[in-house]
Amino acid sequence: MSKKTLGIIGCGNIGAALARAADKDLADKISRIILWDIDPQKTALLKKELSNVDAASDEEEVMDEADLVVEAVAPSVVKGLLQKAVEKRRDIMIMSVGGVLDGPEVLEDARKQGIRVILPSGAISGIDALKAAKVAGIDSVTITTRKPPGSLKGAPYLTDKGIETDKIKEETVIFEGSAADAIKAFPKNINVSMLLSLAGIGSQRTMVRIITSPEYTRNTHEVEVKGISGIITARTENVPSPQNPKTSYLAVLSAIASLLEYFDTVRIGT
Numbered sequence: 026m027s028k029k030t031l032g033i034i035g036c037g038n039i040g041a042a043l044a045r046a047a048d049k050d051l052a053d054k055i056s057r058i059i060l061w062d063i064d065p066q067k068t069a070l071l072k073k074e075l076s077n078v079d080a081a082s083d084e085e086e087v088m089d090e091a092d093l094v095v096e097a098v099a100p101s102v103v104k105g106l107l108q109k110a111v112e113k114r115r116d117i118m119i120m121s122v123g124g125v126l127d128g129p130e131v132l133e134d135a136r137k138q139g140i141r142v143i144l145p146s147g148a149i150s151g152i153d154a155l156k157a158a159k160v161a162g163i164d165s166v167t168i169t170t171r172k173p174p175g176s177l178k179g180a181p182y183l184t185d186k187g188i189e190t191d192k193i194k195e196e197t198v199i200f201e202g203s204a205a206d207a208i209k210a211f212p213k214n215i216n217v218s219m220l221l222s223l224a225g226i227g228s229q230r231t232m233v234r235i236i237t238s239p240e241y242t243r244n245t246h247e248v249e250v251k252g253i254s255g256i257i258t259a260r261t262e263n264v265p266s267p268q269n270p271k272t273s274y275l276a277v278l279s280a281i282a283s284l285l286e287y288f289d290t291v292r293i294g295t
Contacts, residue, residue, distance in 0.1 A: 028053075030056055030090055031047050032058075032061075033094075033097060034062075034084050034096055034106065035095075035120075036062035036067040036068050037062070038266055038268045039097045039277055040095065040097035042268070042277045042281060043284055044060060048076060054288045056077075057077055058075070058077060059081050059091055060080055061080070061082075088106075088115060091115060092115065094118070095117070095280075095284070096119050097120045098121065099124070100121040100123040100212050100216075104125075104127040104128035107135070108128070111131060116140060116142075117135075118284065122220045122223070123215070126219055126228060141287075145279040145280050147273075147280075148273035148276040149168070149220070151250070151257060151259030152221075155221065158254045159224070161252060165251045166225045166226055166230070166248070166251075167231075168204075168218055170218075170247075171237070171246075172235070172237055174191065176271065177214055180211045180214055182211055193239060196238035196240070201233070201235075203231065204218035207233035211235065214235075218233045225250070244263045
């Protein structure tokens with residue numbers, strides 16, 4: 026395999042972790058890493074820390090020069106980046122999976138053109154089993170997410186409902202509905218529900234339950250899948266990322282594992 030140029034758009038916790046992993050473990054497969062972030066200081070710091078790294082002037086430069094582009098910004102930019110990836114025939118890894126809700130048709134365009142779109146499992150487990158169960162048929166998919174109140178602060182749903190997270194004193198169910206509604210209500214908090222939807226039975230039939238309590242110290246996701254092949258239950262209790270407590274450590278590690286797998290010819294798991 027010839028060496029590739031890796032482009033990373035967004036150099037926060039996950040973007041920086043991917044740049045470091047690529048610099049350390051993929052030197053024989055990556056000829057160059059090109060970075061862009063709205064905050065130039067973030068790219069400047071990574072450029073000083075790592076070897077063979079360049080800072081782009083804008084995201085367009087990343088799209089023009091990279092073979093594989095990583096989005097690590099926000100759901101709002103995903104549709105546009107997916108469209109550019111299809112137009113420029115670039116493989117792309119999407120971290121803000123919730124943004125795919127705005128442009129699922131672009132995934133079909135990518136398939137038709139043979140462009141690889143990578144959606145890491147993130148902070149949940151059970152995706153492999155869900156994909157396998159789908160072959161025979163799935164009746165229902167439900168995810169129950171438990172988070173500390175502070176991690177949900179500022180979500181559009183809570184603002185609209187006038188719910189103040191610092192006034193929650195006991196375990197409270199704050200949302201029940203479809204994944205399609207959940208990702209609009211909590212765009213920064215429940216990306217995992219969109220991943221389940223894409224792997225399983227869609228965002229309208231995938232059900233989401235969000236529970237919060239001041240006693241919670243970790244983000245926990247419980248996935249239940251019922252179908253012809255049986256019942257699958259997967260529980261993930263996440264430790265916060267050492268660099269950013271708002272991000273689950275497993276989400277960062279999942280992104281790194283997906284990047285390493287992209288360059289590997291041996292595939293393990295469904």
